Amino acid sequence: MPHGPYPPELLTTAQMARADRLTIESGVAGMALMEKAAAAIAAAATAFLVKTAGRRVLVLCGPGNNGGDGYVAARMLRSQRFKVRVAALVPPESLRGDAREAASTWDGRVEDATSCDFTGVDLVIDALFGTGLARDIDGPAAVLIERLNAWRAETRQKIIAVDIPSGVDGTSGAIRGVAVQADSTVTFFRLKCGHLLLPGRLRCGAISCAHIGIRSTVLQQIAPQTFVNEPDAWGAALRLPSVEGHKYARGHAVVVSGGASHTGAARLAATAALRAGAGLVTLATPQDAVAVNAPALTSVMLRVADGPAGLSALLEDRRKNVVALGPALGVGEDCCALVEAALAPSPEPRAAVLDADVLTSFALAPERLKEAIANAPGPVVLTPHGGEFARLFHGQRWERTLSGAPISKLERTRDAAREVGAVIVFKGPDTVVAAPDGRASILPHATPWLATAGSGDVLTGIVAGLLAQGMEPFAAASCAVWMHAAAAEDFGPGLIADDIINHLPAAWRRLTATQS
Numbered sequence: 001m002p003h004g005p006y007p008p009e010l011l012t013t014a015q016m017a018r019a020d021r022l023t024i025e026s027g028v029a030g031m032a033l034m035e036k037a038a039a040a041i042a043a044a045a046t047a048f049l050v051k052t053a054g055r056r057v058l059v060l061c062g063p064g065n066n067g068g069d070g071y072v073a074a075r076m077l078r079s080q081r082f083k084v085r086v087a088a089l090v091p092p093e094s095l096r097g098d099a100r101e102a103a104s105t106w107d108g109r110v111e112d113a114t115s116c117d118f119t120g121v122d123l124v125i126d127a128l129f130g131t132g133l134a135r136d137i138d139g140p141a142a143v144l145i146e147r148l149n150a151w152r153a154e155t156r157q158k159i160i161a162v163d164i165p166s167g168v169d170g171t172s173g174a175i176r177g178v179a180v181q182a183d184s185t186v187t188f189f190r191l192k193c194g195h196l197l198l199p200g201r202l203r204c205g206a207i208s209c210a211h212i213g214i215r216s217t218v219l220q221q222i223a224p225q226t227f228v229n230e231p232d233a234w235g236a237a238l239r240l241p242s243v244e245g246h247k248y249a250r251g252h253a254v255v256v257s258g259g260a261s262h263t264g265a266a267r268l269a270a271t272a273a274l275r276a277g278a279g280l281v282t283l284a285t286p287q288d289a290v291a292v293n294a295p296a297l298t299s300v301m302l303r304v305a306d307g308p309a310g311l312s313a314l315l316e317d318r319r320k321n322v323v324a325l326g327p328a329l330g331v332g333e334d335c336c337a338l339v340e341a342a343l344a345p346s347p348e349p350r351a352a353v354l355d356a357d358v359l360t361s362f363a364l365a366p367e368r369l370k371e372a373i374a375n376a377p378g379p380v381v382l383t384p385h386g387g388e389f390a391r392l393f394h395g396q397r398w399e400r401t402l403s404g405a406p407i408s409k410l411e412r413t414r415d416a417a418r419e420v421g422a423v424i425v426f427k428g429p430d431t432v433v434a435a436p437d438g439r440a441s442i443l444p445h446a447t448p449w450l451a452t453a454g455s456g457d458v459l460t461g462i463v464a465g466l467l468a469q470g471m472e473p474f475a476a477a478s479c480a481v482w483m484h485a486a487a488a489e490d491f492g493p494g495l496i497a498d499d500i501i502n503h504l505p506a507a508w509r510r511l512t513a514t515q516s
């Protein structure tokens with residue numbers, strides 16, 4: 001699993017190549033970057049070998065600069081008296097540029113990687129393909145990677161990946177044919193999106209990021225729009241309660257309840273909105289559910305709001321600045337009408353969070369949802385999981401471009417956010433948040449225990465609670481995803497949705513510690 005914290009920006013492979021290029025154009029030799037990259041790899045390998053008393057290292061080198069890093073790391077490890085073998089996919093004489101120069105610094109034997117033997121090896125360094133991977137791997141290289149993975153599974157020996165496990169697409173996280181299963185990955189300058197997106201993330205093991213002499217000022221020209229979802233990315237937008245503030249200054253969220261036999265989800269969302277810091281939260285309940293909701297609430301207020309007219313009347317109070325609906329609301333026309341009431345123009349700004357049954361209800365009429373969002377009196381956040389996303393944005397089912405390049409969850413979320421004009425939280429182990437202006441964040445880690453009933457309802461509530469406090473919507477959605485994961489991590493195994501709510505104070509403590 002990834003280890004954070006990481007530098008905030010995430011790059012595509014094209015952006016990373018540009019960072020390399022800009023650095024080299026500014027007068028830093030490509031070989032100097034490669035030496036530093038290799039030194040980081042050698043340091044990771046040494047730490048592992050010392051810990052495990054291992055001695056024998058096999059470095060697998062590919063046809064580009066990733067292979068170049070491998071040759072230099074091999075030389076460095078041999079100078080520390082480890083027993084190092086190098087096996088390459090192509091003869092060193094066929095290499096070009098920095099990779100050729102790097103290979104020339106290795107004066108030992110170079111074996112043919114496609115027939116190399118793993119027997120007795122303590123550690124493999126995977127320097128086959130990095131950010132230059134351009135197509136699916138097939139033929140002898142694919143067979144080699146399959147043999148390598150089988151060796152690891154059988155012997156439980158370890159693999160360190162140079163930059164990214166070979167076969168993982170650095171931009172999309174897709175597996176291009178086959179991919180190395182690494183135990184750790186040492187990347188350079190900034191993580192790539194493919195390190196955090198599934199399935200790529202699962203191939204990386206623990207990820208570390210080394211500084212190799214690329215200055216962060218190159219990012220001014222590259223202007224990345226994707227960020228690791230950690231407090232560095234959105235902490236500045238947090239609204240912490242002030243000493244002189246009162247509850248109305250922290251906003252008033254309304255959460256809409258389903259009917260009498262479907263009330264729990266909305267109560268989870270409402271309680272989570274309070275814990276996320278909303279000053280007041282009202283549960284808008286149909287008359288038939290009052291008797292169920294009333295005894296189950298304490299700090300959340302209860303108001304009857306029957307149908308779209310009832311909700312419109314409730315929202316006439318201009319202090320109610322956020323409305324959340326979807327959890328257990330029921331799928332169908334009634335649900336769509338409630339959403340239209342919630343998003344109806346209003347003299348005061350009012351944000352909305354739409355989840356669950358709302359997303360399914362509009363699956364057959366996405367244009368209608370788009371129109372309601374366009375006329376809404378404030379920002380809108382949609383929080384689909386994979387199934388809801390696929391239903392609502394079925395036009396975006398393609399996973400590859402016409403040229404065969406994978407289209408990532410990140411790009412699909414970004415396109416959908418632009419298309420619908422709302423911030424989208426595409427949930428999953430690699431939750432992506434994207435804004436219509438192109439900004440996006442990816443959650444670097446989430447406990448599998450978060451996949452539990454009601455977890456999504458709690459997330460909806462946290463987003464609503466942060467929006468109520470006036471947080472900018474992309475930051476609010478990203479922060480909510482982070483807090484949700486942090487609370488779950490704090491609780492640990494056995495988690496149920498109620499525990500996420502109860503552990504939000506721990507997430508707040510972690511968050512405020514990063515801000516001081």
Ligand SMILES: NC(=O)C1=CN([C@@H]2O[C@H](COP(=O)(O)OP(=O)(O)OC[C@H]3O[C@@H](n4cnc5c(N)ncnc54)[C@H](OP(=O)(O)O)[C@@H]3O)[C@@H](O)[C@H]2O)[C@@H](O)CC1
Nearest residue numbers: 020033034063064065066129130131132133134135136163
């Ligand atoms: N100076 C720098 O820039 C620095 C770069 N650094 C390091 O360089 C790495 C990037 O290097 P890179 O751009 O040379 O790409 P890399 O990943 O080695 O592969 C390209 C080669 O693979 C080939 N190929 C592609 N796909 C294939 C496939 N499916 N099956 C078979 N072949 C395939 C492709 O062939 P082609 O497409 O040209 O036919 C080409 O020959 C980066 O990850 C980092 O480790 C660091 O040292 C810091 C300084």
Ligand SMILES: [K+]
Nearest residue numbers: 126129164166
């Ligand atoms: K690699």
